[in-house]
Amino acid sequence: MRRATCSRRPAGRSCPRIDGTLLTHTGLFVTNMGLGSDMYRQQILDHYKNPRNYGELEDPDFTHVGENPSCGDTIQMQVALDDAGETIKAVRFTGDGCAISMASASMLSERLHGMSIEELDALDTDDITEMLGVDISPMRVKCAVLGRQVAQDGSKIHRDELDPDDRTKTEE
Amino acid sequence: MAGKIHRVTSGRKYYNRPTRLSNRLTVRTTIYIRIRLPDTGNTYRTEGVLVLGTQIRVMGVQEQYPFDVEAVRADFPILDRLVGGDPESPGEGPGDDTPLVYLDSAATSQTPDPVVDTIVDYYRGYNANVHRGIHQLSQEASVAYEEAHDTVADFIGASGREEIVFTKNTTEAMNLVAYAWGLEELGPGDNVVLSQMEHHASLVTWQQIGKRTGADVRFIEVTDEGRLDMEHAAELIDDDTQMVSVVHVSNTLGTINPISELADLAHDHDAYVFADGAQSVPTRPVDVDDLGVDFLAFSGHKMCGPTGIGALYGREEILDEVQPYLYGGDMIRRVSFTDSTWEDLPWKFEAGTPSIAQGIAFAAAIEYLEEIGMQNVQAHEDLLAEYAYDELTDLGGVEIYGPPGNDRGGLVAFNVEGVHAHDLSSILNDYGVAIRAGDHCTQPLHDELGVAASARASFYLYNTVEEIDALVEAVGEARDLFA
Numbered sequence: 001m002r003r004a005t006c007s008r009r010p011a012g013r014s015c016p017r018i019d020g021t022l023l024t025h026t027g028l029f030v031t032n033m034g035l036g037s038d039m040y041r042q043q044i045l046d047h048y049k050n051p052r053n054y055g056e057l058e059d060p061d062f063t064h065v066g067e068n069p070s071c072g073d074t075i076q077m078q079v080a081l082d083d084a085g086e087t088i089k090a091v092r093f094t095g096d097g098c099a100i101s102m103a104s105a106s107m108l109s110e111r112l113h114g115m116s117i118e119e120l121d122a123l124d125t126d127d128i129t130e131m132l133g134v135d136i137s138p139m140r141v142k143c144a145v146l147g148r149q150v151a152q153d154g155s156k157i158h159r160d161e162l163d164p165d166d167r168t169k170t171e172e
Numbered sequence: 173m174a175g176k177i178h179r180v181t182s183g184r185k186y187y188n189r190p191t192r193l194s195n196r197l198t199v200r201t202t203i204y205i206r207i208r209l210p211d212t213g214n215t216y217r218t219e220g221v222l223v224l225g226t227q228i229r230v231m232g233v234q235e236q237y238p239f240d241v242e243a244v245r246a247d248f249p250i251l252d253r254l255v256g257g258d259p260e261s262p263g264e265g266p267g268d269d270t271p272l273v274y275l276d277s278a279a280t281s282q283t284p285d286p287v288v289d290t291i292v293d294y295y296r297g298y299n300a301n302v303h304r305g306i307h308q309l310s311q312e313a314s315v316a317y318e319e320a321h322d323t324v325a326d327f328i329g330a331s332g333r334e335e336i337v338f339t340k341n342t343t344e345a346m347n348l349v350a351y352a353w354g355l356e357e358l359g360p361g362d363n364v365v366l367s368q369m370e371h372h373a374s375l376v377t378w379q380q381i382g383k384r385t386g387a388d389v390r391f392i393e394v395t396d397e398g399r400l401d402m403e404h405a406a407e408l409i410d411d412d413t414q415m416v417s418v419v420h421v422s423n424t425l426g427t428i429n430p431i432s433e434l435a436d437l438a439h440d441h442d443a444y445v446f447a448d449g450a451q452s453v454p455t456r457p458v459d460v461d462d463l464g465v466d467f468l469a470f471s472g473h474k475m476c477g478p479t480g481i482g483a484l485y486g487r488e489e490i491l492d493e494v495q496p497y498l499y500g501g502d503m504i505r506r507v508s509f510t511d512s513t514w515e516d517l518p519w520k521f522e523a524g525t526p527s528i529a530q531g532i533a534f535a536a537a538i539e540y541l542e543e544i545g546m547q548n549v550q551a552h553e554d555l556l557a558e559y560a561y562d563e564l565t566d567l568g569g570v571e572i573y574g575p576p577g578n579d580r581g582g583l584v585a586f587n588v589e590g591v592h593a594h595d596l597s598s599i600l601n602d603y604g605v606a607i608r609a610g611d612h613c614t615q616p617l618h619d620e621l622g623v624a625a626s627a628r629a630s631f632y633l634y635n636t637v638e639e640i641d642a643l644v645e646a647v648g649e650a651r652d653l654f655a
Contacts, residue, residue, distance in 0.1 A: 039598060040595070040598075040599065040653055045653070045654065048654075049654075070610060070611070071594060071610070071624070071625065072611075072624025072625055096624070097592065098592035098593075098594040098595045099591075099592060099595045099654070100594075100595070100598075137598065137601075140594070140598060143594065
């Protein structure tokens with residue numbers, strides 16, 4: 001075995017190797033928190049386990065669903081606007097998917113409250129990353145931005161700026 | 173026999189009756205113990221007596237361990253690399269310090285040095301087009317490329333190169349038969365029988381050919397234990413069945429399907445049998461006569477070879493009758509403005525300049541595997557699959573799909589309660605553990621299982637028990653993180 005560390009013991013412990021040498025343990029699984037684990041900081045896990053604004057509105061101005069078929073992540077966003085139709089009054093979402101997509105939709109639902117339609121249109125990937133407060137690995141960006149895309153596309157369909165038959169997805 | 177016990181690798185669940193020897197409770201069982209002798213470096217497998225609460229006593233070396241895994245690993249330098257961490261600062265910076273644990277060989281296997289060397293030798297020494305030059309380089313390349321077909325034929329017990337068509341991969345081999353044979357021969361009233369555990373390579377291909385020809389496409393159901401319902405198979409396969417196309421080893425469930433039994437059923441009704449060997453040919457001895465198949469497809473990149481090369485085996489008398497699927501250079505004998513005649517088998521199915529380096533390296537990969545022995549590769553895979561199955565089961569909160577650990581191919585697909593497969597894979601990646609997460613190109617099967625995705629760890633000849641320990645540890649961390 002050429003693994004430099006052994007994962008089974010806490011840091012500082014030593015264990016004999018087959019070649020007669022001793023290996024000092026680094027506590028690999030405690031100290032080595034790189035990108036992947038970093039993505040799952042407490043805030044993300046909290047929103048995943050306790051999603052905010054989860055459910056359906058009684059009288060939404062628009063409802064839109066998006067799906068990333070290869071992941072199976074599905075999100076429905078419902079938005080109610082003020083009387084002028086310019087400001088977001090209430091948001092509810094439902095969905096099924098990974099922690100990143102669900103936490104992102106949950107956090108977005110809070111952020112959208114009181115936001116104007118123009119501001120919703122202007123939300124980009126950086127805004128979502130900033131909102132999440134963690135680095136998202138390139139392969140997972142599609143998960144993080146699905147909720148935003150659903151809200152934006154739903155709003156555009158509501159304004160007749162997008163064909164309702166165009167399906168919303170954020171993966172290639 | 174002096175030696176240090178490396179570790180017990182399997183067997184602890186398969187106790188025979190406990191008996192009392194002296195004052196300790198002992199259990200005699202066949203436990204696989206890997207012993208490495210310092211002088212020769214050889215590893216051995218043996219039987220031992222497990223004395224509960226103490227250590228294992230080795231009763232004596234019975235047989236040599238299939239092969240020296242450490243020596244094999246030395247042929248795969250990629251297994252030494254470190255992964256994880258910050259993409260902004262590649263290298264051995266913070267985070268990039270995790271040894272790679274590669275458990276995704278069912279997607280693509282790693283490539284040993286002798287195979288890489290074969291590719292380099294070709295491009296440096298005799299790179300030339302095949303079948304169309306008199307000069308020495310073309311002759312050398314042609315001979316090596318043609319002989320690669322012989323090597324593949326021998327490997328699976330085919331009668332010769334006439335029965336081996338090189339393709340891009342398993343998928344292309346499926347499509348070759350579906351287009352060249354299926355579109356011509358199938359029609360309304362005919363049916364093609366598949367299984368519910370087909371890879372999309374076979375499922376989508378026959379589904380679409382069915383739509384175009386009007387042939388019915390039927391699916392043998394999968395039992396709760398992840399096996400084919402053979403009674404259902406016997407109901408589905410009838411006199412209108414023209415083709416039975418079934419995966420040999422499931423890439424999701426790990427199920428080893430009874431291909432020869434299906435072949436008997438099919439042949440009773442004069443139907444052909446096509447086995448998808450993408451997961452079986454790389455991992456166990458496969459003989460087309462033993463299986464009784466008419467067609468077999470497999471990919472080089474899942475068996476230590478390069479990407480871009482795979483093979484279709486077809487019985488010569490069938491391939492003789494089937495018209496070419498691709499037209500062009502290299503596959504013709506005589507061409508006029510109005511007509512053409514075809515080259516002999518297998519070349520009539522290999523139009524255009526083929527993947528020459530890849531074909532030659534495919535043969536090198538097979539020679540590499542044969543040196544280890546496919547029986548030994550299978551024995552090692554069996555051991556790892558069983559160990560992984562047991563350890564993941566013991567961990568708790570893990571749902572594993574497919575048959576039990578002692579009766580499956582070298583892969584384990586699973587889900588952890590409360591953790592999406594993509595989240596699991598992201599977290600495992602941080603621990604250097606590379607697994608596949610998704611639908612593994614078996615979406616309808618996942619629909620049947622009632623899950624959108626699963627995580628899959630798959631093993632090959634270079635994997636170790638310690639790597640499975642790392643997998644299980646990381647899965648446990650992920651489970652706890654989400655608890």
